Amino acid sequence: MSLLHAILGILNLTEASGYDLKTQMFDRSVAHFWQADQAQIYRTLEKLAEQGWVESRLEIQTERPNRKVYRITEAGRAELYRWLNEPQALPIHREPFLIQLFFGAQLPNQTLIALAKHQLALHEQKLAEYEQIPLPKLETQPDRAHTLMRLTLDLGIASEKLYIDWLKQVIGTLEHLPES
Numbered sequence: 199m200s201l202l203h204a205i206l207g208i209l210n211l212t213e214a215s216g217y218d219l220k221t222q223m224f225d226r227s228v229a230h231f232w233q234a235d236q237a238q239i240y241r242t243l244e245k246l247a248e249q250g251w252v253e254s255r256l257e258i259q260t261e262r263p264n265r266k267v268y269r270i271t272e273a274g275r276a277e278l279y280r281w282l283n284e285p286q287a288l289p290i291h292r293e294p295f296l297i298q299l300f301f302g303a304q305l306p307n308q309t310l311i312a313l314a315k316h317q318l319a320l321h322e323q324k325l326a327e328y329e330q331i332p333l334p335k336l337e338t339q340p341d342r343a344h345t346l347m348r349l350t351l352d353l354g355i356a357s358e359k360l361y362i363d364w365l366k367q368v369i370g371t372l373e374h375l376p377e378s
Contacts, residue, residue, distance in 0.1 A: 203278060209252060209274070215267050220236050243268055251277050
């Protein structure tokens with residue numbers, strides 16, 4: 199997935215300034231599986247405007263600086279639709295902790311256990327964040343859009359639970375692994 203298509207997807211739902219895209223939409227939805235900083239979002243908005251996929255209008259404000267509000271164009275909707283129909287490759291998976299564990303034979307078990315416990319705490323925190331996201335349960339028959347959003351959240355929750363279980367197994371194994 200590209201940031202470009204994530205922004206098109208959000209703008210297909212609602213108009214937004216670059217700031218609102220980041221703080222009120224991106225960080226509260228797709229950032230759980232596709233992160234971007236404010237500068238990346240603004241650069242991408244410029245590219246989208248150059249392609250004719252979004253357009254902007256200046257919103258005059260009296261209490262705050264003026265802001266540019268973006269909306270998707272028909273050409274942008276066509277590009278989003280094209281991309282949504284395209285099969286995607288598997289993502290590149292990078293996990294620094296797995297590199298530490300893979301090459302960790304030179305470290306004492308207690309160091310590896312501490313690293314694993316740190317990862318465990320991070321994954322438990324992420325799971326708690328996911329569980330606080332207010333989306334309707336699938337059993338309550340939400341609308342189609344919310345059902346699809348719920349399915350992505352369900353994968354995040356399941357992934358964190360799996361990772362937490364695996365980390366507990368790692369810690370248990372390390373506690374009984376002979377040092378050599």
